[in-house]
Amino acid sequence: xxxxxxxxxxxxxxxxxxxxxxxxxxxxxxxxxxxxxxxxxxxxxxxxxxxxxxxxxxxxxxxxxxxxxxxxxxxxxxxxxxxxxxxxxxxxxxxxxxxxxxxxxxxxxxxxxxxxxxxxxxxxxxxxxxxxxxxxxxxxxxxxxxxxxxxxxxxxxxxxxxxxxxxxxxxxxxxxxxxxxxxxxxxxxxxxxxxxxxxxxxxxxxxxxxxxxxxxxxxxxxxxxxxxxxxxxxxxxxxxxxxxxxxxxxxxxxxxxxxxxxxxxxxxxxxxxxxxxxxx
Numbered sequence: 001x002x003x004x005x006x007x008x009x010x011x012x013x014x015x016x017x018x019x020x021x022x023x024x025x026x027x028x029x030x031x032x033x034x035x036x037x038x039x040x041x042x043x044x045x046x047x048x049x050x051x052x053x054x055x056x057x058x059x060x061x062x063x064x065x066x067x068x069x070x071x072x073x074x075x076x077x078x079x080x081x082x083x084x085x086x087x088x089x090x091x092x093x094x095x096x097x098x099x100x101x102x103x104x105x106x107x108x109x110x111x112x113x114x115x116x117x118x119x120x121x122x123x124x125x126x127x128x129x130x131x132x133x134x135x136x137x138x139x140x141x142x143x144x145x146x147x148x149x150x151x152x153x154x155x156x157x158x159x160x161x162x163x164x165x166x167x168x169x170x171x172x173x174x175x176x177x178x179x180x181x182x183x184x185x186x187x188x189x190x191x192x193x194x195x196x197x198x199x200x201x202x203x204x205x206x207x208x209x210x211x212x213x214x215x216x217x218x219x220x221x222x223x224x225x226x227x228x229x230x231x232x233x234x235x236x237x238x239x240x241x242x243x244x245x246x247x248x249x250x251x252x253x254x255x256x257x258x259x260x261x262x263x264x265x266x267x268x269x270x271x272x273x274x275x276x277x278x279x280x
Contacts, residue, residue: 005261007032010100012093014038014083014140015110017062018055019209020159023253024107025065029072031257033105036096037065038081040110044088054112054132055211075100083110083136084128093143102151103144105260108137108158108181113216114173115223126173133177134184141188145197154197155260158185159252162203162275170223178203182271189269198268200259205275206237208246242277 011028015021016037025035045056059080066078077099082088096103112132114125137158148154163171164178182201189199206212218230226233238244255274258264 003030004032006105006257009033009104009260010096010102011035011105011107011260012038012096012103012140012144013107013109014081014136015040015159016107017057017065017078019109019211020204020207020249020252021107021109022065022068023249024109024157024159024256025253026068026072027250027253027257028105028107028260029069029074029076031260032074033260034075034077034100035069036077036079036092036099036103037062037069038079038083038092038110040082041080044080044082044085054128055215081110083139084131086139089136089139089143093140102147104148104151104153105155106140106144106157107256108140108156110136111159111161111211112174113171113211113219115170115216115219116173117170117223118172121172129173130177130180133174134180137181137184141184141199145188145192148197149192149195152196154192154195156185156188156192156197156199157256157259158199158201159256160185160201160203160271162205162273162278162280164201164203164271165273166279168280170220185271186269193268196265198259198265200267200269201271202252202255202259203271203273203275204252205247205273205278205280206241207249207252208234209249240278241275245276247274247276 013025016025017039069076114129161178163175185201
C-alpha cells in the first residue's frame with residue numbers, strides 16, 4: 001500500500017486550521033491529497049454568540065496550517081468559512097472546485113459546544129449549536145455528494161462526539177446536534193453506497209483541542225460555578241478516562257485518513273468511538 005494513496009484526490013476540511021480539523025488536513029496531505037481548509041475568522045463570524053459557541057481564529061492561524069499543508073508537497077487552499085452561512089459554504093465550495101477541479105473527500109470537523117442547563121438555555125445559543133454541528137455538515141454534504149456520485153468515488157467523514165451516544169447534564173445542545181449528525185451520516189452512507197461513496201462518523205473522546213481549552217472548558221467552569229484554575233482542571237480530566245490520557249488530535253486525523261483508503265471502502269454508515277475507553 002502506497003504512502004501517497006490519496007495522490008490526485010482533492011479534500012475539503014471544515015474547521016481545518018486547528019485541533020482535530022488541522023490533524024485531519026495534515027494526515028490527508030501526507031497521503032498525497034490536495035487540501036482546502038476553512039475555519040471561522042472575524043471576517044465571517046456571527047459576533048453575537050460565537051464567543052460561547054465557537055472558536056474564532058486569527059487569520060494567521062489559518063495561514064500557518066496552509067503552510068504546513070503545502071510543506072507536504074501538495075496544493076493547499078485556505079479561506080475563512082462560516083458553516084452556518086449558505087453563502088459562505090457555497091463560496092468556499094466554488095473556490096475549491098476552481099482550484100482543484102473537484103472535491104473527493106469531505107471532512108466535517110467544524111463544531112461548536114454549549115454548556116447550559118435546559119431551564120435557562122439561551123435560545124440563540126441552542127439554535128447556533130444545532131446550526132454548526134448539524135446544519136453545517138448538511139450544507140457541505142449537499143454540495144459535495146453529487147460530484148462524488150458522478151465520479152463513482154467519494155469519502156465523507158463527520159466528526160461527531162462521544163456525546164452523540166450518551167447524554168450529559170448541561171450538554172443538551174451538543175448531544176442533540178451530534179446525535180442528529182449520526183442520523184445524517186447513516187442516510188448519506190446509504191444514498192452513496194451504490195455509487196462508491198462512503199460516509200462515516202468519528203466520535204472523539206477528550207481531545208485537548210484549542211476549542212476545548214479556549215471555549216468549552218472555560219464555559220463549563222463558568223456554568224457550574226467551579227472556582228478552579230483552568231490548567232488544574234484540564235490536568236485532572238484524564239483521571240476519568242480508562243487509558244488515563246487525553247486523546248491526541250493526530251489519532252483522529254489518522255483514523256479519518258484511513259477511512260479514505262480504497263481498502264476501507266467496505267466501512268460505511270459507521271460511527272467509530274475513539275475515546276480511550278471512555279463513554280463520555
